[in-house]
Amino acid sequence: MEKKKQEVILSIKDVSKSFPGVKALDQVSIDVLRGTVHGVVGENGAGKSTLMKILSGVFQKESGTVIFDGETIKNTSPIQSMKSGLSIIYQELNLVNTMSVGENIYLGRFREMDGMRGTHTKAKELLESIGCTIDTYKLVSELSVSEKQMVEITKALSFDSKLIIMDEPSSSLTADEMKELVNIIHHLKEQGISIIYISHKLDEIFDFCDIVTVMRDGHVIDTKPTSAFTRSDMIAKMVGRTIENEYPERPHCVGETLLEVRSLNTNKLHDISFELKKGEILGLVGLVGAGRTEIVRAIFGADKVKGQQLFIDGKLVKINKPIDAKNAGMALVPEDRKLQGLVLPFSVEANISMASFEKMTKFGFLKRSTEKEIAERQVKALGVKTPSIKTKVKSLSGGNQQKCIVGRWLENNPRILILDEPTRGIDVGAKYEIYVLMKQIAESGGSVILISSELPEVLNMSNRVLTINEGRITGEFNPQAVTPDQIMEKALGLGKEELKS
Amino acid sequence: MNNFNTFKKLLKIATKQKAFLAVIAMLVIMLFNQTNFYTSYNLFDLMNSSSILMILAFGVTVVLVAGGVDLSIGGVMVVSGIVVIKLMNNNIPIWIAILCALLVGAVVGTINGYLTVYQKTEPFIITLGMGMLLTGVAQMITDAHPIPCTNPDFSKIANGKLFNTIPHLVIVMIIVFLVIHWVLRYTSFGRNCYAIGGDYEVAKYSGINVRRLKMATFVLCSVVAALGGVMLSSMLNSGSSTYGDTTALVVNCGVVVGGTSFAGGIGGVPQSAIGLLVFGVLQNGMNMLGIASYIQIICQGIVIAGIICLDCYGRKRRREAV
């Protein structure tokens, strides 16, 4: 059925790109055919997003050629590539929140659209053409996530795109919204538009992709029609061989309850209650924005809560500020290293000693020698690679920066260590060291709450997993007893949809 | 439940339109006092005395909408006001003198824009320094004494009255209002200003020439401030350097009070007009009520600090709600 349009619209040949310390893409070659849905799968860090950013002109490639629609593309910019018919819908949405839907669709093309009225009429027509009924005068900030996605797709269509790249579009959609997206994808396909669909959810890939490319560690492993893949085949190709050595043996020393959270409520969280045992690594699984980070921030006193009761060792504790949490023996390694974790212009020493002022102050005065001891102890214990403790933390690599934050908290001997995306953007070796560290903490009687977008990481390290969806806990699993799919299902909120119907 | 929702909606409108409500409240208070507030003479006087600040405010609005801030407008105003007088006193025709004054504004705006956009410096301190510098220039030219204007026609530009009732200054203010409102609302330039103020990166990726645009907002703002300076000189019939110090801060506060946020991307000229009216009505009303001038100063300070605090508080609430 697709034989009549077997024409190559996009041809990527031997494209390479490296970042400091990492070869993000190594000699990648992919051909995309006109009017097909081309799936690209791979784990986080496989190079999918980097490749797409090169195509859209956000990054520049180091070598190789890209031929789009018969023309060789060199040093393009986002707007040029959009105008040439290649649009991308990013994971993080690219809309101006303070402006209306119509204006966002034609952003930067106000004059070409004959002013305000033309913009809105054309936007309305375009939205209706994909069966969408959003009011074009509404502000984007008032839309739901899926509606924003529709606006993004419409924006892509407004450029007469021949190829639309969707970078994990489903990561924040409910099941119903997903169906809508699938309809639109089929609709686009009928019009001869090609789609590159990036995802790591295999169900979707098998559902509607015609051809699949599997990527791993910056390489293309295989490209085949979807029908030629089996599920296990694809997974094997995605994760590769080293899966056993990537993680240390998980600790097995779960004791009695250490922390109990009862009826935690905020604007985004609803009735969260769970327990954390001594010596346990508890994984929180959910999509970005599901409420994982919000839960730990609320427990840690970083956000305002409507109500919550926290018990540590059975005793009620009141936590209003992070400092209360610190005194109760908690530690939080936050999600965003640079914005929330480090004080970048300061030295390694100052960054490590930040949470240990009780130890190093006497009558309000700093004891410099103690501060130095603390910093040197943690640098040594964690193997932070830094020329000296006076070095500015800004100049360290991601992994070493992360270790500084972890070291900051370890100095307090926390009983509850909360790690929010601890391995994001750091290299494999440093990852392994952080896993070992988690294990050590658990084995020495502490507990760990682990949040990660990398499912394998959570599944391989945790003793227990909670799934979070739309601010609610939707399930509790033993990761050794169930399959990842069962967990993902709950994390995507599919169970709830079934309940409704 | 339904009632509650309406209440919530009302509350939302109230927090959004706080400047408007403040003006209404003040007008109502004046209704219950036996003063000459509600006479056409006084109302025109009110408009007239607010007009120059409003003209400046309309220019600043464009910069704030695009995510910048300009504290040099006071300096631009006095310098261009003095330049126009100086040139005319040297027998240069009025129109050329005015054009030169506007050109001064354009040059200052270009420098501000270049430093903030291309050199990526923090705009509010840079423009504060620029304001200081320009005030110094104005004082040096005038030796801190007003320069009287020798051209008898010049004063009519601001002080003449259409149909013997509406001062020309008010008309100029309204024209500037309409032009900038139209620019912000209905032109590509204006909409792109909202885009870069709302989300700089997205605007950049959408092919908007963000740097040139942001630079243009600074130039526009300074040219408008220069026009304000010309009108000030015409109103006073002399060039004076005394108003340069605090004008910029008052005007920026007024614009923010109206609802144009520091964060950029929201607000507009009508809001700024209302924001400036808060100060205008407050001052005029207090004058009418015979409140001592020092108390008036304190009230003005409280209104500035209070409303800016409310503005920040609203943003804090929104940050925490997410």
Added chain:
Amino acid sequence: MSEQLNGKKIIQIIFSEYLVLVGIAMLVLVTAILEPKFLSPQNLNNVMRQFGPLIMVALGMTFVIIGGFIDLSVAGMLSLIAVVTISLIEPLGQVPALLIGLCLGAFCGYLNSVLVVISGAMTQAEALFITYGMSVVYGGLALIFSGGSTKQMSGIKADTSLFKEIGSGNIGILSVSFVMFLGILVLLYVFQNKTFMGRAICLTGGNKTAAKLAGIPINRSIAFIYTISGFMTALGAIVLFSRVTTASPVIGKGYETNAILAVVVGGTTLVGGKGSVLRTVLGTLLVILMSNCLNLLGVSVYMQYIMKGAILILAIWLDNRKQL
């Protein structure tokens, strides 16, 4: 090759880090050559006395800027404290007046911090406008308190009195106000570098979110920086009116911009987090010397505004290039 690079690097470091020293040296050199009176003991004493009020305000401002905020209210505050304290000397006596003046400064500063904390202002621009509003309020209060007229220092009968000493006394070759400054400088230096609160202020300025998440009491840091600024402004007010023996209700005008100028020129970055009171001393020295030199050379006082504005712009621009 490497030596050349080193030489180049050293020059670069001098220019980027200690440009203000180069500026001061050049200023002194040029003025000393053009106008020999500059180096006369009388003029140097004069410089020392002019230095007093501004350095106090600027040292306070240093902490505000290190903490990532800004304080425009010092202008109004200085006027208010000066007129209140000078009027209280006669009815209450010198020591109570002095203490009330200092407490008033600390209180006004604390009030600023309460507004900043409650409103949740995060950026310098927000703090700038809030403190500007407060400056207007304090200035208005100064006008009410003084009835708009300049207050004379009166009620001091003894030959040696507290305020006279502060204003014109000498200890050895140094003026009393300069000795006060040295003492306070040591205190503040120790505070910034050796105490918990000093560090907390730096960390708050460096990254508010990270500091909060690491258990640093950022609200208390903000309270501290504004209270210190208020207290130092009060000291500045006292040193100032002791010297001139009068206090007008607009005496503080211009001190806010001069203090910011001194801090920024000294090399404390406006980004927050990094800076030092020692740098501010150099910055203030440059500002004061510049006025003095230009006065001696007969340059108009208005030209000085222009130069100050230009130097402020230049200093920020250079600082920014350093960041890049």
